[in-house]
Amino acid sequence: MSAPRAVLSWSSGKDCAHALHVCRRDGLARIEALFTTISGPSGRVAMHGTRLAILRAQARSVGLPLIEVTLPWPCPNTEYERIMAEETAKLVADGITHMVFGDLFLEDIRAYREEKMRRIGLTPLFPIFGTPQTTEFLAAEMMESGLRARIATCNAEKLGPDFAGRAWDADLLLDLPEGVDPCGENGEFHTVVTDSPEFAAPLTITPGNVETRDGFHYADLQLAAE
CATH class of the missing domain: 3.40.50.620 (HUPs)
Incomplete structure (x- = not known):
C-alpha cells in the first residue's frame, strides 16, 4: 500500500x-x-x-x-x-x-x-511517540541523525535565562537540572530546528537578545542574513 x-x-x-x-x-x-x-x-x-x-x-x-x-x-x-x-x-x-x-x-x-x-x-x-523513559534515547537519536536546534524559549520556573538561545546538544543535556526532560516535553523549553537530515542546507541562526515575560525566557533568534 x-x-x-x-x-x-x-x-x-x-x-x-x-x-x-x-x-x-x-x-x-x-x-x-x-x-x-x-x-x-x-x-x-x-x-x-x-x-x-x-x-x-x-x-x-x-x-x-x-x-x-x-x-x-x-x-x-x-x-x-x-x-x-x-x-x-x-x-x-x-x-x-x-x-x-x-x-x-x-x-x-x-x-x-x-x-x-x-x-x-x-x-x-504519532511517529515518535514513546514514554518519558525513552526521551533520553530519542534525544541521542535526533542528534546522531544530524538534527541541530537552539532553545527558543524556556520556562522561567525550570531554567534560567542563560539557557535561552543555547544550542540543544549533548553539553546542554548535561547542564539540565534534575527532573527536566531532555526533550522538554513537559514544557520546560521549546526549540527551533536549524538543521536535520531533511534540510537541503542548514540555517545559520544567531541567538539575539533574551527577554523575560509571562513566566518564560525568550531568545530572539534571527537568521544570520537578517
Missing part, C-alpha cells in the same frame, strides 16, 4: 523535524505540507516565538509548502477550535487523510488530538 497523504503539524522545533525525518525514512506518510499556527499580533509561532523568516526558511530547506494559520490574541479555545476546524476541513477537501504530530509521551495531548482529528475526518499519526 502507498503511504497516506498527510500534512505535518510544524512548530518550528526539533520534534516535528524528527517526525518528518522518520515519516520519510520509514515511508509512514507522504508529507505534502507543513501546517503552522501564527499569533496574529506578534507574527510569530506561538510559544516558540519563531520569526516568520526562520519558519519560511525551514519550509524551503525541507522542500515543502507552508500553510500559515493566523490566530487572534487573545484566542479563546472555542475560537481556536473554530479556526482549526475550518482550516483542516480544507485539507480534507483536498484529499489529505492524515496529520502528523511530533508529540513524545503526553497521553492527554495525544487523546485531545485524536478526538479533534476524528471529528473532522483526519487520522492523526
Whole structure:
C-alpha cells in the first residue's frame, strides 16, 4: 500500500523535524505540507516565538509548502477550535487523510488530538511517540541523525535565562537540572530546528537578545542574513 497523504503539524522545533525525518525514512506518510499556527499580533509561532523568516526558511530547506494559520490574541479555545476546524476541513477537501504530530509521551495531548482529528475526518499519526523513559534515547537519536536546534524559549520556573538561545546538544543535556526532560516535553523549553537530515542546507541562526515575560525566557533568534 502507498503511504497516506498527510500534512505535518510544524512548530518550528526539533520534534516535528524528527517526525518528518522518520515519516520519510520509514515511508509512514507522504508529507505534502507543513501546517503552522501564527499569533496574529506578534507574527510569530506561538510559544516558540519563531520569526516568520526562520519558519519560511525551514519550509524551503525541507522542500515543502507552508500553510500559515493566523490566530487572534487573545484566542479563546472555542475560537481556536473554530479556526482549526475550518482550516483542516480544507485539507480534507483536498484529499489529505492524515496529520502528523511530533508529540513524545503526553497521553492527554495525544487523546485531545485524536478526538479533534476524528471529528473532522483526519487520522492523526504519532511517529515518535514513546514514554518519558525513552526521551533520553530519542534525544541521542535526533542528534546522531544530524538534527541541530537552539532553545527558543524556556520556562522561567525550570531554567534560567542563560539557557535561552543555547544550542540543544549533548553539553546542554548535561547542564539540565534534575527532573527536566531532555526533550522538554513537559514544557520546560521549546526549540527551533536549524538543521536535520531533511534540510537541503542548514540555517545559520544567531541567538539575539533574551527577554523575560509571562513566566518564560525568550531568545530572539534571527537568521544570520537578517
